[in-house]
Amino acid sequence: MKRKLTMIQAITEAMDQKLADDSRIMLLGEDIGVNGGVFRATEELVHKYGPDRIVDTPLAEAGIIGAAIGLAMNGKIPVVEIQFLAFIYPGFEQIVSHAARMRYRTRGQYHVPMVIRTPYGAGIRGPELHSESVETFFAHVPGLKVVAPSTPYDAKGLLIAAMEDPDPVIFLEPTKLYRAFKQEVPEEMYRVPIGKAKVVQEGSDVSIFAWGAMLRVAEDAAKQIERENGLSCEVIDLRTLYPLDRDTIIASVKKTGRAVVVHEAHKTAGLGAEIISIINDEALIYMKAPVKRITGFDVPVPQFSIEDDYLPTAERVKDGIMETATF
Numbered sequence: 001m002k003r004k005l006t007m008i009q010a011i012t013e014a015m016d017q018k019l020a021d022d023s024r025i026m027l028l029g030e031d032i033g034v035n036g037g038v039f040r041a042t043e044e045l046v047h048k049y050g051p052d053r054i055v056d057t058p059l060a061e062a063g064i065i066g067a068a069i070g071l072a073m074n075g076k077i078p079v080v081e082i083q084f085l086a087f088i089y090p091g092f093e094q095i096v097s098h099a100a101r102m103r104y105r106t107r108g109q110y111h112v113p114m115v116i117r118t119p120y121g122a123g124i125r126g127p128e129l130h131s132e133s134v135e136t137f138f139a140h141v142p143g144l145k146v147v148a149p150s151t152p153y154d155a156k157g158l159l160i161a162a163m164e165d166p167d168p169v170i171f172l173e174p175t176k177l178y179r180a181f182k183q184e185v186p187e188e189m190y191r192v193p194i195g196k197a198k199v200v201q202e203g204s205d206v207s208i209f210a211w212g213a214m215l216r217v218a219e220d221a222a223k224q225i226e227r228e229n230g231l232s233c234e235v236i237d238l239r240t241l242y243p244l245d246r247d248t249i250i251a252s253v254k255k256t257g258r259a260v261v262v263h264e265a266h267k268t269a270g271l272g273a274e275i276i277s278i279i280n281d282e283a284l285i286y287m288k289a290p291v292k293r294i295t296g297f298d299v300p301v302p303q304f305s306i307e308d309d310y311l312p313t314a315e316r317v318k319d320g321i322m323e324t325a326t327f
Helices: 007-021 045-049 061-072 085-099 135-139 152-163 214-229 246-256 271-286 304-310 314-325
Strands: 002-005 025-029 054-056 077-081 115-120 145-147 169-174 183-186 198-201 206-210 233-237 240-242 259-266 292-296
Touching: 002 007, 007 025, 007 045, 007 152, 007 169, 007 183, 025 061, 045 054, 061 077, 061 085, 085 115, 115 152, 135 145, 135 169, 135 240, 135 271, 145 152, 152 169, 152 183, 198 214, 206 214, 206 246, 206 314, 214 233, 214 259, 214 314, 233 246, 246 259, 246 271, 259 271, 259 314, 271 292, 292 314
Parallel strands: 025 054, 025 077, 077 115, 115 169, 145 169, 206 233, 206 259, 259 292
Antiparallel strands: 002 183, 145 240, 198 233
16 A cells, blocks of 8 residues: 655655664664654654663764674664754764774674664755765765765655665665655555666656756756757656666666766765766766756855855756757
8 A cells, every 4th residue: 555755754754764664773872762862763763662772862973883883793673763863973083994894804703784874965944964965975985875866755665775785885865855855655665676777757858867956956956957958868866876877877877978967066086976987987988968966065064044045956967968969
C-alpha cells in the first residue's frame, strides 16, 4: 500500500521498520530519545524500542561516532544522528581514520556496518554551521559510501539499503526538503540501490546533474527552458555521491553532448569538478560545449538575509543551460 509521506516521515518509517526487523539495529544521537531529535526524525521510537536501542548521547560527536564504530565491529548496526552536517567535524577523525579503513586495515576481519545520518544544506534560515554542504569531504575518502536522497521515496529506500550495507554510509538529508512536499511511499520495506543514479526526465539537448535540494531547482529550470526555448533537458538525480554512477553520467552526455552540474556546495573542489573529469576522461569527443557548473560560492553560507543569493536558482541554471546550448 502507498501513502503520501514527507521526507522526514519516510526516514522515520525506514528506521522504525528496520528496528523491528533486525535486533542489531540501534540509534545513537543527541536528544533522539524523548525529544525525538532536532527535526523529530526519531519521534516516539524510544517508546517502542526502549533506551537501550534508542540511545540519547552526550553532546560529543567524536564520542558518538567512536562508540558506534566499536558497536559495529562487535555485532551491532548503529545508526548515528548528527544534528547538522557541520557539527560532524569533531568526529571527522573517527570517520576517516577508523570507520572508513577498518575493513582494509584488518584485511577483512572486521567490517563497520554503520550509518551516519545528518541534515545538510542551506535554505532554512539557519547560521552557517547549520547550513553547510560539504559532501566532498566524505566523497574523497575510500571506504565510505555517501548518499543524498532528493525525494521521500528514495529517502526510505536508500536508508534501508544503507542500514543493510556492510560498510559505513554517510546519509545526507537535505534539510530544506524534510517537509517541503509529500510523495507516494510504499508501506512495506523496499530498497533503492546505493551507487545507482536515476534519470528523472529524459531529454536530448543537455544533461543536468543534481542531487538533494538542488534536484527540484534543476527540474524547475528544465521545465522553464523547455517551455520558453524549446530545449529538451535530461535531468539526472545522482542519489549516490560516492561511488558515482559513471555509466549513467556517460550514457547521458553521449546522448546530449552538453552538460550542466548543479550543487549548492562551494564551487572549488566540489563534486561538479569530479563529474567534469569523468566526462572528460570518457566522453570528451561527444561534447559540443564545455560543462557548466552552477554552484554555491566560495564563501561561508551567509546569514539568512542574503542566503537566497548564495543558493543556485532556477534562473542561474537556465542561464547555464543557454550558455552551453549557444556555445
